[in-house]
Amino acid sequence: MKLAVVDIGSNAIRMQISNVVLYEGKFTVKKLEYVRFPLRLGKDVFDKGAITPALEAKFVKLMQAFKLLIELYEVEDYKICATSALRESSNGRDIVAHVRDNVGLSIDVIDGQAEADLINKAIVKYLDEKPYLHIDVGGGSTELNIYKNHEKIASESFPMGSVRLMNSYTAPEIWQNIEDWVQQHISADMHYITAVGTGGNINKIYELANKKNKKAKTMTLAEVEQVQGMISKLSMDERINNLMLNPDRADVIVPAAEIYLHVMRRAKAKKIIVPDVGLKDGMIEVLFEKNKHKLL
Numbered sequence: 001m002k003l004a005v006v007d008i009g010s011n012a013i014r015m016q017i018s019n020v021v022l023y024e025g026k027f028t029v030k031k032l033e034y035v036r037f038p039l040r041l042g043k044d045v046f047d048k049g050a051i052t053p054a055l056e057a058k059f060v061k062l063m064q065a066f067k068l069l070i071e072l073y074e075v076e077d078y079k080i081c082a083t084s085a086l087r088e089s090s091n092g093r094d095i096v097a098h099v100r101d102n103v104g105l106s107i108d109v110i111d112g113q114a115e116a117d118l119i120n121k122a123i124v125k126y127l128d129e130k131p132y133l134h135i136d137v138g139g140g141s142t143e144l145n146i147y148k149n150h151e152k153i154a155s156e157s158f159p160m161g162s163v164r165l166m167n168s169y170t171a172p173e174i175w176q177n178i179e180d181w182v183q184q185h186i187s188a189d190m191h192y193i194t195a196v197g198t199g200g201n202i203n204k205i206y207e208l209a210n211k212k213n214k215k216a217k218t219m220t221l222a223e224v225e226q227v228q229g230m231i232s233k234l235s236m237d238e239r240i241n242n243l244m245l246n247p248d249r250a251d252v253i254v255p256a257a258e259i260y261l262h263v264m265r266r267a268k269a270k271k272i273i274v275p276d277v278g279l280k281d282g283m284i285e286v287l288f289e290k291n292k293h294k295l296l
Helices: 041-048 053-072 084-088 092-102 112-126 162-166 173-185 200-208 221-232 236-241 253-267 279-295
Strands: 002-008 013-023 026-037 077-082 132-137 142-148 151-158 194-198 218-220 271-273
Touching: 002 053, 002 279, 013 053, 013 279, 026 053, 026 279, 041 053, 041 084, 041 162, 053 092, 077 084, 077 112, 077 279, 084 092, 112 132, 112 142, 112 151, 112 194, 112 279, 132 200, 132 253, 142 173, 142 253, 151 173, 162 253, 173 253, 194 253, 200 221, 200 253, 218 221, 221 253, 221 271
Parallel strands: 002 077, 132 194, 194 271
Antiparallel strands: 002 013, 013 026, 132 142, 142 151, 218 271
16 A cells, blocks of 8 residues: 655655555555655745745646656555645645645645644654653744653744744744743753754754764764854855755755754753654654555
8 A cells, every 4th residue: 555745844845655565464664755846935935925926836836746646656545734834825725725626636734733743653652751852943933842751741833944044034032932932841850851853954964973873863962063063164065065965955954953952952952863754754654544444
């Protein structure tokens, strides 16, 4: 059984098609196809309040391409979620309706809480009973979640993201709101809290740190600071050609690192786990639970 998910973010749009197999009583999920297209919806929305006609046309073409892939792979079920850019765009609902009526794909525009809940499904397997602060930095929003004894005890979404920060679309008071929330929800007995980072930028920061023990998937605060400092000294051309970063990653990775570091410092977290999972992985979990009975 094949399942497809699409994550429509503010900086890029990702599609993954997976194959689910039941063998000897166990389910196995294997990635068949992964596409990341650098369509920065957030730039239009955070600047003009709406998606321009030119970008909308490109977005619709991308959805048509995804529809063809869904048909070619003979996908059993799919799930498409859009986050802050489409959520905040004044013409976002109209674009969603256009894609539904003319392309034949349904898009769920989810709020920050729903986004955090989906990501939770992907990262919970990496947690134990100790306290954790999950930091998910996207292009338009940052989701913070606190876990203790395997359970989420606090959650909040902030209009602070890498694209917003890079283009100075973030109100100064948001930094203070994040600090206040962290101080309010991290109690004294969570002094040794560990951060968990999700999002494309923290995955790339981990890769650039040249960690020898890839299985540990852990970085110290100092290592994140070191990578950010190294990247910030390079020009865009050097980031693209020397570090081999995609152009749409090269410009947002430093402001994204600033958000991770800001939250970690306020929470007094000395290390961060980087499990390399995100929204699309949580969406696959939901689709799997919905459809696994078809294989029984």
